[in-house]
Amino acid sequence: MERADFFQQSYIRRRTAMASKPWEGILKYKVPNPAFVDKPEGEDTRKSEQRRREVWKQRTRVFDPETVRTKTQAMQALAAWKAEEERDAWAVDALMPVAEYVERYIDSREAAGELEASTVCDYHKSAKRVSEAFSKLPMRDLDRKGVRAWKDGLVSDGLAPSTVTKALRLLRMVCEQAVMDGDLSDNPCQGVRAPSLGSGKRARNALSDSSMDRLMTALEGADNTPFSTAVQLAVRTGMRQGEICALRWRDVDLVGGHIHITHAIGQNGGQFYVKAPKNEGSTRSITISPDLGNVLVARKEAVEDALASGGMRRGQRGYEAAFGALFVVGSIDGSFYTPTILSREWKALAVALGIVDTEGKRATFHDLRHTYATLAISQGQDVAGVAGNLGHSQISTTLNMYTTSKERSKASAMGAVEKALRGHAPARVIPLRGNGTDGQRPLDF
Structure with missing residues (x-):
């Protein structure tokens, strides 16, 4: 190239x-x-330089x-x-050493404004894995055998498959750029397989039926707090955790019945910030169901009451703009719930109520997103529509990641197949001998 x-x-x-x-x-x-x-x-206080x-x-x-x-x-x-x-x-x-080449690649893309701060942070973490093995090796001497040995070493060291995959993905992108720039004749990462994400990683799953019963009962009697609203949004829309935390009232159209997802919460080290969504498909609108509408109306009234107690009331100049800038899952001082706080409060609730997934493991907040998708698909909703609500660009992602593996669902599927087969004419059954023939002629498979 x-x-x-x-x-x-x-x-x-x-x-x-x-x-x-x-x-x-x-x-x-x-x-x-x-x-x-x-x-x-x-306010932008930067100097021109x-x-x-x-x-x-x-x-x-x-x-x-x-x-x-x-x-x-x-x-x-x-x-x-x-x-x-x-x-x-x-x-x-x-x-140039591979490690230095990788760092320059990250710096170049960051300087060009191509990367979010959270992505830069993740890339630098992965770059450390590269540096540990390739701090002195010239870029031109990097080969497939060395990359494979490095990847296998990370796995042997007990790193999570997702961590190894991220490091390998970064090195692959850097090497692809090196090929384009003429520093490598081909990409040494090609043909090096990432470890299976299933090994050592908790499977994505939905909440069990009994856990859903306990959760919905608890939500029914809960106050209109930021946390309870976040849980309702997750299980009723499938929104990502960062999207829920970044949702502002100006993005909620209660009259038109839509939620407009335009931002998410990113993390750079220990700092959280508002950023663009995960990808282009993540910017989307979701229809507000009647039950969710009731939840949001109640939450809005609670926020308005809190503002009124501080002297801010509807009809005052600038009220609508100020209210619209507030986070749905946040405080009247303008702050938002971070994903870390949300996960911490969810863990406490899951432990208290015994909320588990279909495999009996304690459910995470992210499992509410899986639960939404599983319920929607199991109720016969159009998969393309479910994928759109989830912000997936590929329908296969929705099907592969969010269909349930419950024994009851598998049994139901087998029953449906049996029912369909009964609609066809039965085949002629001929008893077989031990040698696989019917005594008249060999069987032709």
Whole structure:
């Protein structure tokens, strides 16, 4: 594949300060700005030099006035010099240690604004796994055998399959870029299989029927708190935990009957922040069912009462905008519930009520999302519609991840097949001998 030019601008000019006024070539390129500061929440107080993700650098060369006299000759000299500099620039990259190459890849994409802060944090965690094994190995010497041995070593060290998969995925992306840039002839990660996510990982599952009964009974008598509202949203819409925490009242259309999912909560180290949803398909609208509508109306009234006690009432100037900016699962001071707090409160509830999944394991908050999908599909809802509500771009993701494995459901499926088979004419049954024949002719399978 053709690589992008290292030098993004090139031109010539006369060096008028010198007596002979020779031609001069200029090559310009961009590098990450070390002074860059990401846009803060609220008022932007950054200085001008802190706003640019990248800054320009340049190299210059004065051409020999004896051999480069005309503009055409200067353009030819510039092209030859640029090609030479390009080769040297990329040759240095190929000799760069794999670990450093990976870090530069992350920094480059971050500087270009292509990555969320939470993604950058995850990438750096995975990069540490790469650095532990490839801190000195030149990028050009990385091969498939080495990648496979590294992956197997991570598995042997007892790392979770998902952790190993993330590290391998990052290295694969970096190597793909290296192929595009000409630093590798092919991707050494191709053909190296990630560990099965099923090994050592708790299976995604839905709540058991008895647990659902206990949960819904508890919710029926619960106050209109942020936590109870979050649980209702999860089990009735299948929204992700971060999407629930980031939901604002301006995104809830109680008149039109829709929830507009436009943001999620991300995490960068120990800091939580509002960000765009997981992917393009995650930005979506969900229909509000009558029961969920009642829950949201009650929650809204509780928030309005809390505001009124502090002197803010409907009809006052700026009230609607201020109310719309509040988080549904949050406080009247403008703060939101973090996924960590939500998980902690859910764990306490699950332990107190004995809420488990269909395999008898304590249910997580994320299992409410699986429960929504399982209930919707088992009730005959269109899978494409369920996938749309969940924010899945592929229907197969919904089917593979969220169909239930309950014994009752499997037995029901077998019964349905038996019923369908009874509608067909029975085949002629001939008793078989021990040698697999009916005594008249060999059986032809």
